[in-house]
Amino acid sequence: MSAMTEPASAAATRTREPLLSVRGVKAYYGNIIALKGVDVDVHPGEIVTLIGANGAGKSTLMMTVFGNPRAREGQVIYGGQDITRTETHLIARMGLAQSPEGRRIFPRMTVYENLQIGASVDNFAHFDQDLERICTIFPRLKERLQQRGGTLSGGEQQMLAIGRALMSRPRLLMLDEPSLGLAPLIVKMIFDTIRDLNRSEGLTVFLVEQNAFHALKLAHRGYVMVNGVITMSGSGKELLANPQVRAAYLEGGRH
Amino acid sequence: MAKANNRASEQTAIVEQGLAPALKEAAFAALVTFGLCIPIVAWGTRQDLNNRLILDQRWDAVAWAVLIVFIGRLLVSLNKQRRSAGGGPLVSMPTALVPAMARLLPILAPLAIGFLFVFPIVAIFGSGWQGSIKWIDNFGVQILIYVMLGWGLNIVVGLAGLLDLGYVAFYAVGAYSYALFATKVIPATYPALGVWAFWICLPVAGLLAAFWGVLLGFPVLRLRGDYLAIVTLAFGEIIRLVLINWVDFSGGYAGISTIPRPSFFGIPFNASDSGFAAVFGLEFSPLYRTIFLYYVILMLALLTAFVTIRLRRMPVGRAWEALREDEIACRSLGINTTSTKLTAFAIGAGFGGVAGAFFSARQGFISPESFTFMESAVVLAIVVLGGMGSLWGVAIAAVAMIGGPELMREMDLLKPIFGADFDPTKYRMLIFGLAMVVIMIWKPRGLISTREPTAFLKESKSVSGSLVKEGHG
Numbered sequence A: 001m002s003a004m005t006e007p008a009s010a011a012a013t014r015t016r017e018p019l020l021s022v023r024g025v026k027a028y029y030g031n032i033i034a035l036k037g038v039d040v041d042v043h044p045g046e047i048v049t050l051i052g053a054n055g056a057g058k059s060t061l062m063m064t065v066f067g068n069p070r071a072r073e074g075q076v077i078y079g080g081q082d083i084t085r086t087e088t089h090l091i092a093r094m095g096l097a098q099s100p101e102g103r104r105i106f107p108r109m110t111v112y113e114n115l116q117i118g119a120s121v122d123n124f125a126h127f128d129q130d131l132e133r134i135c136t137i138f139p140r141l142k143e144r145l146q147q148r149g150g151t152l153s154g155g156e157q158q159m160l161a162i163g164r165a166l167m168s169r170p171r172l173l174m175l176d177e178p179s180l181g182l183a184p185l186i187v188k189m190i191f192d193t194i195r196d197l198n199r200s201e202g203l204t205v206f207l208v209e210q211n212a213f214h215a216l217k218l219a220h221r222g223y224v225m226v227n228g229v230i231t232m233s234g235s236g237k238e239l240l241a242n243p244q245v246r247a248a249y250l251e252g253g254r255h
Numbered sequence B: 001m002a003k004a005n006n007r008a009s010e011q012t013a014i015v016e017q018g019l020a021p022a023l024k025e026a027a028f029a030a031l032v033t034f035g036l037c038i039p040i041v042a043w044g045t046r047q048d049l050n051n052r053l054i055l056d057q058r059w060d061a062v063a064w065a066v067l068i069v070f071i072g073r074l075l076v077s078l079n080k081q082r083r084s085a086g087g088g089p090l091v092s093m094p095t096a097l098v099p100a101m102a103r104l105l106p107i108l109a110p111l112a113i114g115f116l117f118v119f120p121i122v123a124i125f126g127s128g129w130q131g132s133i134k135w136i137d138n139f140g141v142q143i144l145i146y147v148m149l150g151w152g153l154n155i156v157v158g159l160a161g162l163l164d165l166g167y168v169a170f171y172a173v174g175a176y177s178y179a180l181f182a183t184k185v186i187p188a189t190y191p192a193l194g195v196w197a198f199w200i201c202l203p204v205a206g207l208l209a210a211f212w213g214v215l216l217g218f219p220v221l222r223l224r225g226d227y228l229a230i231v232t233l234a235f236g237e238i239i240r241l242v243l244i245n246w247v248d249f250s251g252g253y254a255g256i257s258t259i260p261r262p263s264f265f266g267i268p269f270n271a272s273d274s275g276f277a278a279v280f281g282l283e284f285s286p287l288y289r290t291i292f293l294y295y296v297i298l299m300l301a302l303l304t305a306f307v308t309i310r311l312r313r314m315p316v317g318r319a320w321e322a323l324r325e326d327e328i329a330c331r332s333l334g335i336n337t338t339s340t341k342l343t344a345f346a347i348g349a350g351f352g353g354v355a356g357a358f359f360s361a362r363q364g365f366i367s368p369e370s371f372t373f374m375e376s377a378v379v380l381a382i383v384v385l386g387g388m389g390s391l392w393g394v395a396i397a398a399v400a401m402i403g404g405p406e407l408m409r410e411m412d413l414l415k416p417i418f419g420a421d422f423d424p425t426k427y428r429m430l431i432f433g434l435a436m437v438v439i440m441i442w443k444p445r446g447l448i449s450t451r452e453p454t455a456f457l458k459e460s461k462s463v464s465g466s467l468v469k470e471g472h473g
Helices: A006-015 A059-063 A088-094 A111-122 A127-139 A139-141 A154-166 A184-201 A210-220 A236-241 A243-249 B002-042 B059-084 B098-159 B170-190 B192-215 B223-246 B287-312 B317-325 B327-332 B337-363 B373-386 B390-410 B412-420 B424-443
Strands: A020-029 A032-042 A047-053 A073-078 A096-099 A170-178 A205-208 A221-226 A231-233 B043-047 B051-056
Touching: A020 A059, A032 A047, A032 A059, A032 A073, A032 A231, A047 A059, A047 A184, A047 A210, A059 A073, A059 A170, A059 A205, A073 B424, A088 A096, A088 B327, A096 A154, A111 A127, A111 A154, A111 B317, A127 A154, A127 A184, A139 A154, A154 A170, A154 A184, A184 A205, A184 A210, A205 A210, A205 B424, A210 A236, A210 A243, A221 A236, A231 A236, A236 B317, B002 B043, B002 B059, B098 B287, B098 B317, B098 B327, B098 B337, B098 B373, B098 B390, B170 B192, B170 B223, B170 B373, B192 B223, B192 B337, B223 B373, B287 B317, B287 B337, B287 B390, B317 B327, B327 B337, B373 B390, B373 B424, B390 B424
Parallel strands: A047 A205, A047 A221, A096 A170, A170 A205
Antiparallel strands: A020 A032, A020 A073, A221 A231, B043 B051
């Protein structure tokens, strides 16, 4: 697999300022601590993955970047700006898009309308162009444009969630478990799409996954989270080879 | 042949087998009805001329109620059994009617609107010069007020998904704005504007109501569902209680009377030489004003519908609907949910306010009695029964809910059955309840529950299946 060889561009950007930098973030749900001081950096042009077990705090970290829940301590810096206290919808307007956990498409609205909502961030300035682009990336969606979101299959809904996020022309795309509940073939197709977007357009991707094998194979770098703390980090290859990671997340030697 | 026979006998077997449990269910429902009816229906009290309390026994009404529930429940149970057994239902509800109507909508829509425009003429030909007032006023104007209220509330509840139980507050704000401006402010400042009062105050009432909508919106921004419903319910009551108790401002229970009626763009509808009839060389009749009012409310209602249709296709309308579906997803896609909610409250309330101003101009008298929670409940029932978000559904529900009781009063053939003093408006709550139950069983998401997409694509954009890669299913 060619994905194992790291693109030179990503290595070159490593020295630059990170696009997203999470520094010592602590987040709580009420009195329950979910993130116990997390540091994560995402550099421009990278695919970074965050793996971990259920309830480790992966999704919480992603939502905390979007200010819901807000970080009680620490800082979230995006593009050199402190967004720790910025309102969620304003963060979305800064070129940060997400495909949330459980996809959260609008089920009663058509695929076309879902994509329109994704484009409302930049006031439909290049809606037609972007629609064409999404339809090229996901031909399945093009077929289904007039169908209601709720009638799509799980895989199509995931494509829609990613497509909707891409409509805002983000600099950083955050994906929360895009493989959840999908057939292996679709997972492969979606991961291939993410890789293509990263290669051809230099899109920076932050990927939260439970499917550690696929995620680490795809990503340039990875973080492992346990109970609200980052316990390991390294390149995708390193983590894949790490015996602890193998034991904890790649158990059974499926691959 | 043998197979068909076999199947038929199988069917009857199932029905026979199911009759006992169905009877049991029906008997149980009848028993519950009987229990409920004893305190509510069986004994009625009234005061006679000597101020004594008289106890009326109405066991016949109880018997009717029990019988109706028994038969109704029996049919429902049998229907359910037939359906689960794979057979056709015993009594089929016209479920296919609604989609068929939806398909006919492009033809029905202009017809229905055309009928609304000629309705006064039809009424005059149908029941004469004098008799038509009742039809135009009690049916036409009355129903259209509720259609407009329903469409206004539809923006808040149907599109934005914010359950508002206090919509009547904005209706009251609009009504009192017009009443106070027209009876106090304008005569005290520019009396010459008197004849134009209605036309000046209509937008003012709308704006004031919209302002109050925003005012209500702020504290409830973080609330949803049940909690939002409770707060809006309280808001509606607060407005009514303020109107009752702030006597200097609103006249309290006595209300405001002699509210100026609308003019025909400056020409008043009266018997004077400068009145409408004299100016146009007609014989004076109160019918002209009624017809004029009818067209005014028709235009206002159509304006509401037009604005709703336009807004749904604009980013703000789309944001409302997205908000109804998923608030968190909205926010993470860059939609400002605060302003989205506030615009929904403001625009919905604004239309309620305009309807209120029209109401007070038509009545000539308003008091807090007209703005009870019952009104909010009626309008909400219209929106829910019609199907949240559907303009057609809401209009049909308004006709049924408001026109239905009025029509029943007109029907002479009901008199011999229920007695000469039968007044169907007394049974309004009963009819509401019944309609709710029937709709819940038959169409749980309202009369017209399919949401119409706001964007239609040209053929060229759709791709045939053969062009799409296979294997990604």
